[in-house]
Amino acid sequence: MNEPVAGKSLEPLCYLRWLRRFSTVATQITACAAAIALGLGCRHTPVRVTALRQVQPCPIVPVATAEPTPHQTNQEPALPPAAAPPQWVSATNVPYDGWIDVRQWARDIGIPIPALAMTGTNCVASLKFPTGTLDIRLGRHQARWQQCELWLAHAPLFIRGQPCVHGQDIQSTLLPLLTDNGELPVTNRVIVLDPGHGGSNPGARNIATGRWEKEYTLDLALRLKPLLEDQGWMVFLTRTNDCDVTLSNRVAIADAIGAGLFLSLHFNDANGRATESGIETYCMTPPGLPSALVRGPPENPSVVLSNNAHDTANLRLAFRLHRALVNRTGAVDRGVRRARFMAVLRNQSRPAILVEAGYLSNLRDARLIASPEHRQALALAIADALSSPPPGL
Ligand SMILES: [Zn+2]
Structure with a gap:
């Protein structure tokens, strides 16, 4: 299987041709990736796919380009004019x-x-x-x-x-x-869904089933894709089967297609603490503020990251997604939080959110996450949150 390739540049014409082809087969790629997983007898992929049309590998993704993409020039509606503030x-x-x-x-x-x-x-x-x-x-x-x-x-x-x-x-x-007026703070309706982990990086393990986080994140992305497409989103996935994708390449994919929004999907693990449960939603910490969660070396609150250009949109989207997820599933509400260490958020040139949609280390959450109906509910909640305006507003 091919993985997205960083450091590879394409001629503009070639790139556009590739992009057009990629756009037209994008719908098939998701189903086809599942076909690969199922066809190869992947033990871990709990994907339920009814229409399998063609086997495709993971797409090869060029590096970021400064050229506007066809989506940007032809299809992206401009942001609506800001409503008068209260x-x-x-x-x-x-x-x-x-x-x-x-x-x-x-x-x-x-x-x-x-x-x-x-x-x-x-x-x-x-x-x-x-x-x-x-x-x-x-x-x-x-x-x-x-x-x-x-x-x-x-x-x-x-x-x-x-x-x-x-x-x-x-x-x-x-x-x-x-001051959020309910408008979707996204510059276009092109979204990259990022099923966390994959390949040799399985993520956390479900204590109820023994299956891996990478399977559930892919399943959730595959469920979410058609729901968003029905709402007019153009949807790309950073992986469509059980392959390794580096964190930097996940960001490069979003750059390459000119995505207006990046959403990374994960399930959580409390390192043996079985009592922790619920949903957390993350976005980037603004400059000058301490993070809710720090991993690795101590953080430098004064650092300004590229994603900080979208601090307001990040928070509004994170809250919107989080509220929809908690309201629809009744999950324990662990809040909208901010962190700097997450590589798939740090270097994004667009609003970017990371959802931890439950704890695989908690028995109740783990059983729910293992349920296709619950994963569908998670997908529906996210799709609702990304409709404009969202239901209930
Ligand atoms: Zn994860």
Whole structure:
């Protein structure tokens, strides 16, 4: 099988020809990849495919090109003009920094001044915005917006008896969501779905079935593809069968086709802690903020990565996807989080999201993930979230 090739350049004409051919057979590739897996008797691929037309290997993908693609020149609708912001937003057009008194903030922007209430063990300040309710929990990173969990970079705290939230979180986490008008923040309807892992990198193991994460991520992508195509998306996969694809090549694929959105699909593992369960959705950490999750060497919060050009869109999309996934499946809500270490997000030149759609190390989650009906529900949730406007808004 062929893997995407990095470092290979094609003549423009050749590339366009390739791209046209690739676009026209794109629909077949998904089904054909499944055919390969099934035809070769892949033990691990729980793919249910009804129409197998032609056997195709993984596509060879050229390196990124500065040339506009046919999708960009002919098919991409421009972003709709921004809707007029809510009136209260004009009061927020000041840079926030340091710790901000939540009640003073409410006063400044003209929303009701929140009372403090105990919810379980949490002291909560509930701010009523025209677009939803924001619950800030004192001492905890997890806030709640529109009934979904959202990780703040700094845990709100009491300063001189007043509940305070950090200005960086107001600026980079709260305002992008509070002012979201529901438009899909994507420049075109070309999406790359990235089934995590593959080939010699199987990912986590399902403790209920013994099967691998790479199988479930591919199955989920194959279920999602036709749902998105029905909504007018042009859909590409970074792999369509059980092959190795490097992390950098996954990004190169998105570059090569001029994708407007990148979505990486994963299932989680808690390293032996069987109690952790639920869905987490990740996007890139904005410059200056600490991440919710750090792996490898200590991170440098001042670094500016190419994907940081899409911080607002990243967060809005991550929240939109996360809310749809949690609402449809009833999964434990582990929140929208930010991280810098994920290679498939760092170097993206487009909004990019990574979903951890449940814990393979948790028995309840593992059994659900093994169920085709549950994986279909996950796919439907993502497709709903990427419709415009999403249901319920
Ligand atoms: Zn994974």
